[in-house]
Amino acid sequence: MSFADLMAFQRDTEALGHIAGRLGWDQETMMPRGAAGHRAEEAGALEGVLHARRTDLRVGEWLAAAVPADEVQAAHLRHIRRDYTRHSKVPARLAQELARLTSLSQGIWAEARARGEVAHFLPTLQQIVALKREEAAALADGTNAGLYDSLLDDYEPGATAEWIGGVFGRMRPRLVALRERVLGAAAPEPLKGEFPAEQQMRIARDLATAFGYDWTRGRLDLAVHPFSSGSGNDVRITTRVSETDPFNCFYSTIHEVGHAAYEQNIDQSFLFTPLGRGVSMGVHESQSRSYENQLGRSRGFTGWLFGRMQAEGFALNLPDADSFYRAVNRVQPGFIRTEADEVHYNLHIMMRFDLERAMIAGDLQAADLEAAWNDRFMADFGVAVDKPANGMLQDVHWSVGLFGYFPTYSLGNLYAGCLVKALRADLPGLDGDLARGDATAATGWMRERLQRFGGLREPRQTVAHACGFEPDEAPLLDYLDAKFSELYRL
Amino acid sequence: MSFADLMAFQRDTEALGHIAGRLGWDQETMMPRGAAGHRAEEAGALEGVLHARRTDLRVGEWLAAAVPADEVQAAHLRHIRRDYTRHSKVPARLAQELARLTSLSQGIWAEARARGEVAHFLPTLQQIVALKREEAAALADGTNAGLYDSLLDDYEPGATAEWIGGVFGRMRPRLVALRERVLGAAAPEPLKGEFPAEQQMRIARDLATAFGYDWTRGRLDLAVHPFSSGSGNDVRITTRVSETDPFNCFYSTIHEVGHAAYEQNIDQSFLFTPLGRGVSMGVHESQSRSYENQLGRSRGFTGWLFGRMQAEGFALNLPDADSFYRAVNRVQPGFIRTEADEVHYNLHIMMRFDLERAMIAGDLQAADLEAAWNDRFMADFGVAVDKPANGMLQDVHWSVGLFGYFPTYSLGNLYAGCLVKALRADLPGLDGDLARGDATAATGWMRERLQRFGGLREPRQTVAHACGFEPDEAPLLDYLDAKFSELYRL
Numbered sequence: 001m002s003f004a005d006l007m008a009f010q011r012d013t014e015a016l017g018h019i020a021g022r023l024g025w026d027q028e029t030m031m032p033r034g035a036a037g038h039r040a041e042e043a044g045a046l047e048g049v050l051h052a053r054r055t056d057l058r059v060g061e062w063l064a065a066a067v068p069a070d071e072v073q074a075a076h077l078r079h080i081r082r083d084y085t086r087h088s089k090v091p092a093r094l095a096q097e098l099a100r101l102t103s104l105s106q107g108i109w110a111e112a113r114a115r116g117e118v119a120h121f122l123p124t125l126q127q128i129v130a131l132k133r134e135e136a137a138a139l140a141d142g143t144n145a146g147l148y149d150s151l152l153d154d155y156e157p158g159a160t161a162e163w164i165g166g167v168f169g170r171m172r173p174r175l176v177a178l179r180e181r182v183l184g185a186a187a188p189e190p191l192k193g194e195f196p197a198e199q200q201m202r203i204a205r206d207l208a209t210a211f212g213y214d215w216t217r218g219r220l221d222l223a224v225h226p227f228s229s230g231s232g233n234d235v236r237i238t239t240r241v242s243e244t245d246p247f248n249c250f251y252s253t254i255h256e257v258g259h260a261a262y263e264q265n266i267d268q269s270f271l272f273t274p275l276g277r278g279v280s281m282g283v284h285e286s287q288s289r290s291y292e293n294q295l296g297r298s299r300g301f302t303g304w305l306f307g308r309m310q311a312e313g314f315a316l317n318l319p320d321a322d323s324f325y326r327a328v329n330r331v332q333p334g335f336i337r338t339e340a341d342e343v344h345y346n347l348h349i350m351m352r353f354d355l356e357r358a359m360i361a362g363d364l365q366a367a368d369l370e371a372a373w374n375d376r377f378m379a380d381f382g383v384a385v386d387k388p389a390n391g392m393l394q395d396v397h398w399s400v401g402l403f404g405y406f407p408t409y410s411l412g413n414l415y416a417g418c419l420v421k422a423l424r425a426d427l428p429g430l431d432g433d434l435a436r437g438d439a440t441a442a443t444g445w446m447r448e449r450l451q452r453f454g455g456l457r458e459p460r461q462t463v464a465h466a467c468g469f470e471p472d473e474a475p476l477l478d479y480l481d482a483k484f485s486e487l488y489r490l
Numbered sequence: 491m492s493f494a495d496l497m498a499f500q501r502d503t504e505a506l507g508h509i510a511g512r513l514g515w516d517q518e519t520m521m522p523r524g525a526a527g528h529r530a531e532e533a534g535a536l537e538g539v540l541h542a543r544r545t546d547l548r549v550g551e552w553l554a555a556a557v558p559a560d561e562v563q564a565a566h567l568r569h570i571r572r573d574y575t576r577h578s579k580v581p582a583r584l585a586q587e588l589a590r591l592t593s594l595s596q597g598i599w600a601e602a603r604a605r606g607e608v609a610h611f612l613p614t615l616q617q618i619v620a621l622k623r624e625e626a627a628a629l630a631d632g633t634n635a636g637l638y639d640s641l642l643d644d645y646e647p648g649a650t651a652e653w654i655g656g657v658f659g660r661m662r663p664r665l666v667a668l669r670e671r672v673l674g675a676a677a678p679e680p681l682k683g684e685f686p687a688e689q690q691m692r693i694a695r696d697l698a699t700a701f702g703y704d705w706t707r708g709r710l711d712l713a714v715h716p717f718s719s720g721s722g723n724d725v726r727i728t729t730r731v732s733e734t735d736p737f738n739c740f741y742s743t744i745h746e747v748g749h750a751a752y753e754q755n756i757d758q759s760f761l762f763t764p765l766g767r768g769v770s771m772g773v774h775e776s777q778s779r780s781y782e783n784q785l786g787r788s789r790g791f792t793g794w795l796f797g798r799m800q801a802e803g804f805a806l807n808l809p810d811a812d813s814f815y816r817a818v819n820r821v822q823p824g825f826i827r828t829e830a831d832e833v834h835y836n837l838h839i840m841m842r843f844d845l846e847r848a849m850i851a852g853d854l855q856a857a858d859l860e861a862a863w864n865d866r867f868m869a870d871f872g873v874a875v876d877k878p879a880n881g882m883l884q885d886v887h888w889s890v891g892l893f894g895y896f897p898t899y900s901l902g903n904l905y906a907g908c909l910v911k912a913l914r915a916d917l918p919g920l921d922g923d924l925a926r927g928d929a930t931a932a933t934g935w936m937r938e939r940l941q942r943f944g945g946l947r948e949p950r951q952t953v954a955h956a957c958g959f960e961p962d963e964a965p966l967l968d969y970l971d972a973k974f975s976e977l978y979r980l
Contacts, residue, residue: 011531011535012534012535012538012539013535015531015532015534015535015536016532016535016536016539018528018532019509019513019532019535019536022513022516022532023509023512026512026516030520030709031724032705032706032707032708032709032724032726033706034704034706034707034723034724035707035723035724037723038508038707038722038723038724038761039724041501041505041762042505042506042508042509042512044502044505045501045502045503045505045506045509046505046506046509048502049502049506049539214524215522216522216523216524217522217524217525217528218522219520219522232528233524233525233527233528234521234522234524234525234528234529236522271528272531
């Protein structure tokens with residue numbers, strides 16, 4: 001009885017959470033600019049309702065009385081209990097203030113980014129950091145220990161800064177060594193030319209289809225910062241278009257299809273329950289990154305894409321599929337994380353991880369962030385940041401209060417390394433399929449082994465169950481070494 | 491104290507109501523088709539929250555204790571009291587059921603309409619009528635009297651079927667007489683040709699601008715059934731495009747701009763309060779209809795539009811502005827209400843008014859609606875309905891539970907007649923302005939005299955305040971007689 005009551009209540013809470021997500025999608029794709037303040041009121045009101053439901057005392061009573069009948073019910077209770085405990089620690093006033101502020105601040109960030117004015121964003125960033133620190137302190141039960149961990153736990157339950165710091169510590173030397181070997185070798189010819197937006201979007205749609213995106217339950221739009229949004233039967237993706245760099249559009253699309261496929265493929269019986277969403281950001285990213293990189297940037301698939309671009313009538317400066325593959329995977333220290341190659345990507349994350357930990361610890365003030373960012377970037381990438389849009393204003397995350405989120409991207413890469421290792425062992429014909437533009441078998445494997453389970457298991461266990469072994473960083477690093485050694489003839 | 495508490499609570503309720511409206515917009519413009527069931531869950535959950543807030547016992551307590559300090563506070567209390575009383579009469583279960591059903595049923599209606607299959611929609615319509623009758627009975631306090639009035643009151647507070655029946659009874663003979671005189675005269679040449687969608691939309695955007703639509707707080711999209719959505723600083727409009735009939739797109743756009751201008755121009759201090767919305771559907775329609783017809787279909791404005799179409803490079807079969815004006819205002823018995831000329835329009839409404847009253851009274855079953863519709867259409871318009879999309883499936887209203895809504899369109903025409911009579915008296919240079927494509931003075935008059943007041947006064951008083959006289963049907967009928975007598979040289 002308690003369990004049924006709890007689940008009925010939770011069902012509406014989940015639906016209201018979906019609505020909040022849909023408003024977020026609207027804000028970044030459709031909303032007129034002058035509506036920002038209006039939307040902030042709406043977001044704040046909905047957040048107030050959600051917070052009241054998530055901390056409703058009846059939930060505590062139902063949880064205390066509920067006895068799970070099986071593994072699925074136990075998983076439901078685990079999720080609801082964690083959410084209830086977390087949300088009950090955060091005062092409603094703070095939750096609503098954060099919702100209002102981060103709804104507004106996104107527009108301010110976008111303006112600051114467009115104008116190249118860090119100062120325009122700073123007061124807002126200061127407020128966000130202050131509120132997030134307040135939230136972290138509330139979550140950490142008032143002590144000063146584990147402030148960052150308590151934020152991280154929202155995106156990657158069970159992960160800690162210490163664990164991630166250890167993983168990054170082991171990854172870093174191998175990545176730096178690979179980077180140095182690669183940058184010492186002859187660089188491949190890049191793709192050059194003008195690629196009209198409309199034609200790029202046509203190919204982007206084909207790419208989404210090739211990777212199994214279900215168009216009857218989704219749509220593709222443009223956004224400044226590509227994202228996917230929604231779960232179950234309404235999962236929308238976005239991409240962006242640069243007329244001189246079609247790979248930006250293409251690989252953003254495949255990346256978001258990875259996220260979307262995870263949500264679209266969750267068992268329908270889990271919809272509007274806590275199991276009806278991807279289990280963590282890290283596991284989510286394992287899907288998007290494996291679709292984008294291990295599959296989408298493979299020799300086989302880029303061969304198909306080369307033909308598809310020729311069929312579109314693009315005059316390519318690259319003579320054959322091999323040079324195209326090398327151009328797609330060109331390694332080069334660039335400013336923008338989302339455009340980074342596989343060798344540099346995790347170095348971007350490590351930098352953000354250190355900076356945001358310092359901000360949350362109170363050791364780095366928002367006013368000093370730009371200098372800290374630019375110094376660190378020079379140290380890690382050997383290039384001076386030329387403008388804020390290429391530096392601390394490039395990512396949307398901090399503007400919407402996402403602190404503790406960045407490391408999940410690298411965790412996703414790590415998980416992707418493990419998953420594709422297992423997938424390749426099961427599917428010996430994979431490269432041949434991809435060369436025909438057919439990712440069905442690969443995405444089918446992900447669906448069966450991981451996606452359909454949604455939030456049934458904890459993040460690490462979700463990946464371990466799919467792979468058949470405990471995940472660590474070795475498969476990713478082995479994959480990168482092998483791929484780029486071959487590609488750069490090291 | 492009670493008043494402040496009440497208004498703070500109401501503010502979030504208003505914001506949540508805005509969100510429900512935004513979801514409705516999304517559903518008709520952006521949502522993937524396979525998401526219909528998903529959205530129904532979301533709409534149901536939000537409706538549950540809204541219903542709980544609108545019937546929250548604290549609202550009753552605050553209302554009982556609140557003493558208004560001025561006219562504005564008194565108006566707030568009047569609106570909140572009416573909503574509270576209405577919503578408290580409808581059981582939560584029924585409200586949520588209606589929200590879920592009418593979210594789903596819209597998709598079923600659209601499918602039935604596309605396929606031309608009434609049978610596909612019938613079971614749903616039966617359910618909707620049953621639920622609406624149940625709702626009406628609850629609103630009418632369990633008696634069987636005034637079922638229809640209790641629905642009507644939701645869209646046009648203070649109006650009754652008896653009053654509207656009286657108005658329609660006086661309008662009908664003059665409209666029928668005008669129709670007969672017009673149809674006996676030589677018909678003007680219609681506009682013919684192919685008008686690419688993209689160019690039509692360019693003109694549509696110019697039209698919206700000419701009528702004062704604020705693009706920084708809105709956007710224009712396509713929808714099967716054009717509508718406007720939102721209030722305050724996020725008011726979106728939609729239109730549709732027929733490549734052979736550009737007037738459909740143009741006048742739908744101007745119509746929706748009329749609605750949107752009302753919402754955009756409400757005093758900003760009223761936003762997120764009960765006064766921050768158009769006061770009734772009838773008054774709303776007075777704006778859309780006067781923008782569309784009295785202003786947009788005037789000789790002056792059509793002259794400007796003629797030039798604008800030529801500038802777009804359209805090869806027009808009409809030689810001059812006079813023949814263009816006559817084509818825009820061509821009177822002809824057509825199937826589709828939204829495409830009807832000004833002479834026939836109200837006859838469409840009278841027919842729906844009678845049919846829906848019979849359905850709500852229980853005198854007409856959904857299964858008999860198609861035959862009743864087609865018989866009545868033959869009697870009133872002298873034409874046999876050729877397919878359901880031109881008959882009972884043409885309008886979205888009943889599929890989303892809007893019974894009692896249709897008569898507000900004619901009430902809007904009546905109000906528009908009064909408003910433009912007063913406006914013309916104040917603005918002797920109007921026709922000259924319109925001939926230059928400048929509707930600023932006219933829309934400025936509407937803003938100052940009516941739009942900015944939002945829900946401050948009751949519907950009829952809102953119009954009376956703007957006009958300076960008590961509204962009735964005479965100005966509309968005089969306007970129609972004069973316009974079409976001149977136009978058809980009667």
